[in-house]
Amino acid sequence: MRLNDSHKARLLFLALAAFLSAQYISASAGGELRWGGDSEGGEPYVFPSPRNPREIVGFEVDLAGLLGRELDRRAVFVQNQWDGLVAGLERGNYDIVLNGLEVTEDRRRRVNFSIPYYATYNQISVRAGTDSINSIADLKGRTVGVLQNTPAQRLLEGEPGTKVRAYPGQINAYDDLANGRLDAVVMDWPIAIYCHKHYPGLKFVGRPSDLVQYAAAVRKEDTQLLGQLNDALRKLIASGELRRIYEKWGIWNSETEKLFSGDGASQAALEDYQESATRRLTLRERLGQYISYLPVLLVQGAPMTLTISTLAMALAVGLGLVLALMNLYGPRPLAWMARAYIEVMRGTPLLIQLYLIFYGLPNAGIRLSPLLAAVAGLGLNYAAYEAENYRAGIQAIPRGQMEAALSLGMTRAQALRHIILPQSLRLVIPPVTNDFIALFKDSSIVSVITMVELTKVYGQLASSNYDYIGIGILTAGIYFLLGLPFIKLARWAENHFAFDKRVPAPARRRWLGVGAKPAMD
């Protein structure tokens, strides 16, 4: 389960969230039970109260209160980006994670889980008119939305033929299902029932499958706290108080009922499994792991990054030239429009532009695929920068060149086409190359509109392996190596068009096949 309502420009809040959580970094006080969660997540987990946005509510808020009571410590909520909840726990930002964290094998390597406090399953949602999807198997060939880094994502990516789009927030996914960009959405059932209230045109299909369990996470060394938590949870389950919380939030289900009445044997098996999964990797195993990630990064991430960057740059370079010419030579209204475009596009955040194109335009009936939206967003944004590069290049050509061309009877357009632009284009190669490299790296931002490219693959690998450093260096290296050929190409083009260094001219002319008599004969 992944709680993140990023209907708004979520990443913009990242810095703020980091700042806020930094406020909480301090040794965990004895009298407090500091628990981490992401209040940007959706209902019914942890979220700002609709009546009083400064108050945090949700079934996990209630649960934290009860746990605090049992442990005789005051429950204090600590905001943390959902992505980084485990990392925040390790850093000591809080004592436990209590935010729909699914019990998964890879997380066990980093933290200890309490006994599960809730069980649910992946719920398939489709539009009311869809009859052909009734199970996970029916999703073959369909485009399906999930939340990033959830068991549902991993499950569906394992299904051949299913196109999976991973979203940072559930609202985005259900939006896209409602507007037809997706064929189905698969999410934890509690998210689904709360979200469906906002989307009357959607319905549930399929039967409960693929159980997921939520448990509290604690640091490996906090074995005492783990024991206390497990005792407290067992007590709350036995007393029926936990069930009452779920009933209050309308999420009491048969899966959790089964979980709570489970026999001791299965619990013991779970604890036994927990033991075995805590082993640390040796250096050799780790290196082997990195090598096994290389193909994943190169095959899943790099081609998309290259595709997006080159297409977007082609758009930027073309549109930028049009804008520069409009700005410099167009009649007043056109020149003004070009100027306004340039100033607005480079004066507003690319991230917001991407959100507007991807999530905003469907309201106007324009529904771009993620790839098109990514190319359009990056290309339209960078066109503003390229236009200014061209303007600088054109204005750097001495006035006498235009005057000479005009005095030979050329029109302004002919003079531009044959005399001014060929000279300016060479001048703009270095700054345009610069921008291409920048765009190449900026392309990582399009993961916010569900594109899976190099940085996204990195994020997925890093978060599921809890290794941001090793895989990060690996990914950075791939970016660097992918960019090198373009830098070489630009350098070559620069020299190729360097008319002031061309010697010997006669040889060159013959090479170009223009066919001239050799000079000096």
Added chain:
Amino acid sequence: MSAHISIENLCKSFNGAPVLRNVNLEVKASELIVIIGPSGCGKSTLLRCMNGLELFDSGKICMGSITLERHEGSKTGDLNSRLRSLREEVGMVFQSFNLFPHLTLIQNVTKAPVVVKGMDRKTAEEKAKELLDKVGLGDRIDYYPSQLSGGQQQRGAIARALMMSPRVMLYDEPTSALDPSLVNEVLQIMRKLDEDGLTQIVVTHEMRFARDAADRIIFLSEGEVVEDAGPERFFTSPKDPRAREFIRSYL
């Protein structure tokens, strides 16, 4: 074909400061006119008005069948098309040569006829070679401007202008940017063109050239034509005291 040029009551000012005051000038076919005067007297501006690189405020320029006429405050309107046809009649040579650095010499010369007149490349190249031979650059046709000396560049620029078969050639201080040893090779070309009967108007500080080659000398001072005479009379007995002063400072 006559290249009768007449300029009537030409006025121009930059930001309120008058540069040309009521200039009148008649040029007959095949004449070589030299315009001289102290710097800032408006001689370059006059030349630039004659091929439309500068717009005048009021007055009239007739060149063959083309007439440019403006009155105080009139709009630029359909001027552009008439400026272009004016420029086809007039070739211009600049102080700083203004060859196109990204093109070889022969490309510099053939570009405009191919682009503007739609001349096919072969014909253009043949004609270009003839002209480049004429200006003594037949062995440099594949050189880039940066590989040529100043004098060679200016001769190339003259060939480039001649390529459009103008009826009039305008020269704006064609030798001022040249090393003194290279000045003559350019002036030599202009003398040769005069013998061929081309109408030429030259702004220059080369007094020897003015005296030897000019049919008439125009002396401009503060935007006014104050002397219009044959070289003999101009250099020996100028009427205007300003012209007299100018000549004395040069001799």
